[in-house]
Amino acid sequence: MPLLALAHRVRRKSERSATLLVVSCVSLALFLTSYISNALTVAVPYFVGLYHCPPHLVTLAISGYATALACILLPASIGARHLGNKRLFVWGLMGCALTTALITIAPNVWLLLVGRLLQGASAALCLSTAMALIAEQVPPQQRFGAIGIAVCLTYVGVSTSLSLSGFIIDSIGFEWMFYLSAVGFALLSIAARKLPKVQVAPTSQRLPLTKMVLFALGIGLFLLSLTTLATQELAPYGLLIALALIALVAQRDYVASKHHNCAAPHRATDQPPATKHSAAVIPVHFLQHNRAFLACFLVSVTAYFSVMAEPVLLALFSQFTLGLSASTAGLIVVVQPVTIAVVSALTGRLTRYLSGNAVVTLGLVIQTLALGSFVFIDESTTPLGLIVRQLFVGTGFALFSAPNTTLLTFAVGKANLALASSTQQVGRSLGQAASLALVSLIVSAVVTAAPESSNYPVQFAHATVIILAVSALSGLLGILASGYGWYLARQAAATALKQPKAQPSATKPSAAPAAVGAD
Numbered sequence: 001m002p003l004l005a006l007a008h009r010v011r012r013k014s015e016r017s018a019t020l021l022v023v024s025c026v027s028l029a030l031f032l033t034s035y036i037s038n039a040l041t042v043a044v045p046y047f048v049g050l051y052h053c054p055p056h057l058v059t060l061a062i063s064g065y066a067t068a069l070a071c072i073l074l075p076a077s078i079g080a081r082h083l084g085n086k087r088l089f090v091w092g093l094m095g096c097a098l099t100t101a102l103i104t105i106a107p108n109v110w111l112l113l114v115g116r117l118l119q120g121a122s123a124a125l126c127l128s129t130a131m132a133l134i135a136e137q138v139p140p141q142q143r144f145g146a147i148g149i150a151v152c153l154t155y156v157g158v159s160t161s162l163s164l165s166g167f168i169i170d171s172i173g174f175e176w177m178f179y180l181s182a183v184g185f186a187l188l189s190i191a192a193r194k195l196p197k198v199q200v201a202p203t204s205q206r207l208p209l210t211k212m213v214l215f216a217l218g219i220g221l222f223l224l225s226l227t228t229l230a231t232q233e234l235a236p237y238g239l240l241i242a243l244a245l246i247a248l249v250a251q252r253d254y255v256a257s258k259h260h261n262c263a264a265p266h267r268a269t270d271q272p273p274a275t276k277h278s279a280a281v282i283p284v285h286f287l288q289h290n291r292a293f294l295a296c297f298l299v300s301v302t303a304y305f306s307v308m309a310e311p312v313l314l315a316l317f318s319q320f321t322l323g324l325s326a327s328t329a330g331l332i333v334v335v336q337p338v339t340i341a342v343v344s345a346l347t348g349r350l351t352r353y354l355s356g357n358a359v360v361t362l363g364l365v366i367q368t369l370a371l372g373s374f375v376f377i378d379e380s381t382t383p384l385g386l387i388v389r390q391l392f393v394g395t396g397f398a399l400f401s402a403p404n405t406t407l408l409t410f411a412v413g414k415a416n417l418a419l420a421s422s423t424q425q426v427g428r429s430l431g432q433a434a435s436l437a438l439v440s441l442i443v444s445a446v447v448t449a450a451p452e453s454s455n456y457p458v459q460f461a462h463a464t465v466i467i468l469a470v471s472a473l474s475g476l477l478g479i480l481a482s483g484y485g486w487y488l489a490r491q492a493a494a495t496a497l498k499q500p501k502a503q504p505s506a507t508k509p510s511a512a513p514a515a516v517g518a519d
Contacts, residue, residue: 019139021195022133022146023146023149025191028188030126036065037161038311041165043165043326044062046169046326047109047174051112057440064120065120067220067437071216072125073425074128085136085198086133086197089125090189094185099122103178128425167327170326212281219242221241222238228444283423297408297427299481301428302475303364304427306478309468312439315329317377321458323457336393339393344401347399347403358486361486364396365396367400368472368479371471374465375465377464378465400482438470442470
């Protein structure tokens with residue numbers, strides 16, 4: 001008996017150590033990836049002077065990270081089911097360490113863009129497997145706490161990236177942003193190799209390499225063509241080719257899902273088909289047959305497209321138009337993520353009194369009105385005016401973001417949650433990348449003066465107003481998508497009330513989306 005008790009204590013200690021290692025690696029990886037995603041935002045003037053190039057080329061390099069995320073995230077989540085989450089997670093950390101270190105020696109802006117693309121592709125391997133590692137290696141009773149820590153450090157990375165990067169740039173040079181991050185990724189990759197091994201479950205689906213490559217090429221070409229639409233004659237043709245590639249992949253996935261009878265949302269809960277077939281890259285069956293999920297997905301794309309250009313623009317506007325330092329610009333922009341972190345903690349209480357759809361719609365309305373107020377900024381705008389607007393944008397974003405994710409979990413079954421989460425993350429990344437592409441497009445089209453000329457601050461202010469006006473219009477589309485989801489929830493609740501009480505199992509799935517506000 002003493003030996004059994006000792007063995008039990010040793011096993012529990014080993015499990016606690018393994019859980020601590022998993023949570024630490026995942027949380028720190030999410031912190032570093034969110035940090036490097038935004039770290040260059042306040043460094044644009046330095047790269048303009050370093051490479052002697054117009055600012056829109058530097059913003060193109062900044063958006064390269066988000067572009068690579070949008071291209072690689074969904075294919076990486078598919079590859080993880082075949083190769084294992086741990087393997088792709090370690091590969092991603094190693095790639096981030098290498099590319100982050102090499103960015104410091106980029107001799108021109110084009111190689112900086114290549115470095116950011118590779119950096120984003122490596123980060124996609126981490127982001128697509130991070131939560132899956134927690135789900136498969138952390139005990140169920142500790143899982144929610146582990147996810148909470150990981151999400152918290154993600155927001156910490158976003159919140160500190162702008163202010164910390166501004167301080168580093170003004171104090172010791174922008175290179176140290178990458179040196180420190182590269183060391184952090186390298187240490188994490190060493191630690192992650194010690195994560196417990198998990199046997200990869202056999203699957204009846206083949207790895208769709210051809211469709212994955214076509215999907216990534218289509219997304220990348222679309223964003224690149226959108227970015228260069230004002231400067232390259234071939235850009236419109238690139239948009240058409242990109243849309244054709246994405247449509248081809250979607251058509252093949254639709255045919256495959258229909259042929260293997262997996263178009264219904266509940267298909268993942270059944271036994272897998274006997275014949276081996278290619279996995280879907282674009283979840284056409286979700287988007288076509290699950291309207292509640294489609295509404296959540298459209299909210300993610302339009303809302304992130306609406307808001308993600310604003311921090312970048314404010315950082316540039318503060319430096320180019322108002323003449324503020326990088327550290328001061330970082331302190332102004334950091335108001336938004338800090339507000340998001342604070343208000344997000346209060347949304348759970350609000351959903352006790354309002355439905356989830358109502359909170360999402362309220363948040364989008366506040367965010368859209370705040371973005372619309374930016375059309376009145378000019379060279380005389382004070383930093384306080386920018387900070388007040390940031391507070392409202394952050395409040396609106398926090399109100400819609402978490403409840404929209406909760407609505408998504410009710411819209412799909414447990415077996416489809418991982419795929420739905422990856423798809424939503426792709427929607428967010430696509431919205432972010434398209435938003436940053438819009439920044440490069442409008443700035444290159446409107447700003448014609450040299451950065452050192454007296455007309456440059458005025459022209460940049462005009463470009464900022466145009467971009468934020470487009471962002472506000474996109475917010476209106478997000479409100480419409482949220483209203484559509486609200487309508488579906490009310491329709492599902494009405495249908496549930498008409499069902500006989502003797503059939504609770506039939507009414508529960510339909511009523512779930514409408515009951516989000518009560519949870």
